[in-house]
Amino acid sequence: MTDSEKAAVIRPSLSEAQVVELVGRLYGLKVSKVKPLPSYLDQNFHVLVCETQEGGDHGKSYVLKVLNAAESQDADLVEAQTRVMMFLNQKGFPTNTPITTIDGKIMSLETIKQGSDYKQFMIRLLTYLPGVPIAKFILDHQICYKLGRTIAQMDKALHEEFYHPTVKSLHRDGFMWSLSNTHLLERHLHEMEEGELLSIIEQVIQQFKEKIRPKLDKFRKGLIYGDCNEYNILLEPLDSPTEQPVERTGKSFPRSALRISGILDFGDMSFGCFVQDLAITIMYLTIVSQDPVGVGGHVIAGFESVIPLTEEERDSIYLLVFCRFSQSMVMARHSMLLDPDNEEYLNISMKVGSERLHQLWQAGKEAVEKVWFDTAKSYPQ
Numbered sequence: 001m002t003d004s005e006k007a008a009v010i011r012p013s014l015s016e017a018q019v020v021e022l023v024g025r026l027y028g029l030k031v032s033k034v035k036p037l038p039s040y041l042d043q044n045f046h047v048l049v050c051e052t053q054e055g056g057d058h059g060k061s062y063v064l065k066v067l068n069a070a071e072s073q074d075a076d077l078v079e080a081q082t083r084v085m086m087f088l089n090q091k092g093f094p095t096n097t098p099i100t101t102i103d104g105k106i107m108s109l110e111t112i113k114q115g116s117d118y119k120q121f122m123i124r125l126l127t128y129l130p131g132v133p134i135a136k137f138i139l140d141h142q143i144c145y146k147l148g149r150t151i152a153q154m155d156k157a158l159h160e161e162f163y164h165p166t167v168k169s170l171h172r173d174g175f176m177w178s179l180s181n182t183h184l185l186e187r188h189l190h191e192m193e194e195g196e197l198l199s200i201i202e203q204v205i206q207q208f209k210e211k212i213r214p215k216l217d218k219f220r221k222g223l224i225y226g227d228c229n230e231y232n233i234l235l236e237p238l239d240s241p242t243e244q245p246v247e248r249t250g251k252s253f254p255r256s257a258l259r260i261s262g263i264l265d266f267g268d269m270s271f272g273c274f275v276q277d278l279a280i281t282i283m284y285l286t287i288v289s290q291d292p293v294g295v296g297g298h299v300i301a302g303f304e305s306v307i308p309l310t311e312e313e314r315d316s317i318y319l320l321v322f323c324r325f326s327q328s329m330v331m332a333r334h335s336m337l338l339d340p341d342n343e344e345y346l347n348i349s350m351k352v353g354s355e356r357l358h359q360l361w362q363a364g365k366e367a368v369e370k371v372w373f374d375t376a377k378s379y380p381q
Helices: 003-009 018-029 075-090 141-159 166-169 179-191 196-218 273-286 297-305 310-336 338-347 351-362 365-377
Strands: 032-035 043-049 061-066 109-113 117-127 221-224 232-237 246-248 249-251 258-263 270-273
Touching: 018 043, 018 061, 018 109, 018 117, 018 166, 018 273, 043 246, 075 117, 075 141, 075 166, 141 221, 141 258, 141 297, 166 246, 179 196, 179 221, 179 258, 179 270, 179 310, 179 365, 196 351, 221 273, 273 297, 273 310, 273 351, 297 310, 310 351, 351 365
Parallel strands: none
Antiparallel strands: 032 043, 043 061, 061 117, 109 117, 221 270, 232 258, 246 249
């Protein structure tokens, strides 16, 4: 059984009472309300603390993150991810930061009862970030450019300035969500339903092995975020953080310019290629954009304003976007089979993602790249 399979089997299932006990015992905080938050393989809670409770200067709202039992055993990996969040926050990026336990730790491995058994889970209490997921907005070009630029700025800062002894744990050989490991999806293709989607994914994997994998050593590398999806990025109005967006046709339409108010979930961080982080960002924005073909050009322009791409990197973006589509489709299906109770969350992007995948695949590399690069060229250098 792979680490991914183990993690799905032993996904945490803490009760509200257990959350209240943990927050009180580890952090000395009195909880007034607990609200579950969506998660892939972990368990997250929005925790409100009583106003009369002395909780330091962190505010009264927190996120309790309970890691799956498999990743909980890799303390170096969890610490590296947490140290990255702290570093980026110090650099001005809107990331969560950990609240230390009563005895000064940024995380704590706890033995917790799950049914009739006991499991060990890594616990972190994080600052709560304001905002609404990017999936809820009708996006304009400016925010897509801004997001591409922000991801590049993060990658650049990590590459040039970040170091911690645990950073070696982010060299994650065999990590299924690394685009460098797209070929590993083949082990799960038998779980997919027959049809056009599977056919496209098979072609993507074959093209990756022929066209991308041999060139990986030529791409520039560093620590990358690796999960700029539509629910990991929060937005809020630039001029008034308290101003609420207007709902239109099931999405939110902002009254004013938006700012990125939160960058969540560093669980997919790894040592990878900068261009892969760009492709991942484009893929997820195609899912929520009203212009799924054109949106990539604005993201590329923002990214290249910080990290200009080589010709080989530019030539790989289109296929790398499909590598992420393929990962998303295959791993969602795989995880649903292992954890059917979490099907609603796991399937959250699959329907629209499949439609966008078909749309961009049918348009073809030449046509899509022309739109992307003409759009990117329209921005001032």
